[in-house]
Amino acid sequence: MRKxxxxxxxxxxxxxxxxxxxxAVASPPQxxxxxxxxxxxxxxxxxxxxxxxVICLSGTVSTEVRHFVxxxxxxQAQILLVKHxxxxxxxxxxxLRATLDxxxxxxxxxxxxxxxxxxxxxxxxxxxxxxEGMGAIVxxxxxxxxxxx
Numbered sequence: 001m002r003k004x005x006x007x008x009x010x011x012x013x014x015x016x017x018x019x020x021x022x023x024a025v026a027s028p029p030q031x032x033x034x035x036x037x038x039x040x041x042x043x044x045x046x047x048x049x050x051x052x053x054v055i056c057l058s059g060t061v062s063t064e065v066r067h068f069v070x071x072x073x074x075x076q077a078q079i080l081l082v083k084h085x086x087x088x089x090x091x092x093x094x095x096l097r098a099t100l101d102x103x104x105x106x107x108x109x110x111x112x113x114x115x116x117x118x119x120x121x122x123x124x125x126x127x128x129x130x131x132e133g134m135g136a137i138v139x140x141x142x143x144x145x146x147x148x149x
Contacts, residue, residue, distance in 0.1 A: 029145035030054050032125065034085075036061055036140045040105075048085065054146040055120065056087035064093070076101050082114070090118020094142070098129055105133020111142055122149040 032055065036048040045062045065082035081096040093116065098109030109129040116123040127144015 026149040027054070027147045029125070029147045032127070032142070032144055032146045034140075034142040036142075037134075038131070038138045038140050040136060040138060054123070054125070054148060055085070055092070056089060059085055059087040061085045071102075074102065079107075079109075083111075087118075087120070090116060090120040092116035092120040092123050096129055098131070101133075105131075105138060107131035107133075107138060107140070111144065113146065120148070123147075124149065 030053045032050060032053050034048055034050045034055075036046055038044075038061075039046055043062075045060050047058065048061045049058045050056065062084050063081055064084045065080070067080040069078050069080075071077040077100045079096070079098045079100055081098065083094045083096060085092050085094070093114050094111045095114045096109055096111045098107045100107050107129065108131070111127055111129050113123050113125045123146060125144055125146030127142055129140060129142050131138040131140040
């Protein structure tokens with residue numbers, strides 16, 4: 001009985017140390033702002049810029065998945081998108097949940113990191129999206145936090 005208690009306590013201590021070490025390796029969340037003049041046409045590849053931080057300062061972005069619902073009202077639509085960002089050191093994907101206003105072409109919503117490759121394979125983050133309709137483009141701004149485990 002005492003042997004089981006000692007082994008159980010030892011296992012718990014090892015797991016606690018491993019949890020602490022894992023948490024110590026993760027980078028702290030950093031503020032991020034990504035700006036994209038998004039072209040409103042299928043297959044478009046746009047350029048993006050970001051503030052100095054977790055991801056690259058610039059690269060390209062495309063829309064990989066698009067699901068458009070709720071447009072029957074004639075006023076707005078709910079859009080689910082997967083945006084694929086490409087940097088020299090890797091790629092990352094964001095899931096966007098946005099509302100599009102048909103009158104202004106403005107968008108508001110949220111985003112979440114759902115995957116990555118290269119330097120961004122362990123990227124995590126989330127935030128808000130605002131977009132200002134400007135004719136053939138929407139000037140999208142993603143704000144939030146990101147970190148790499």
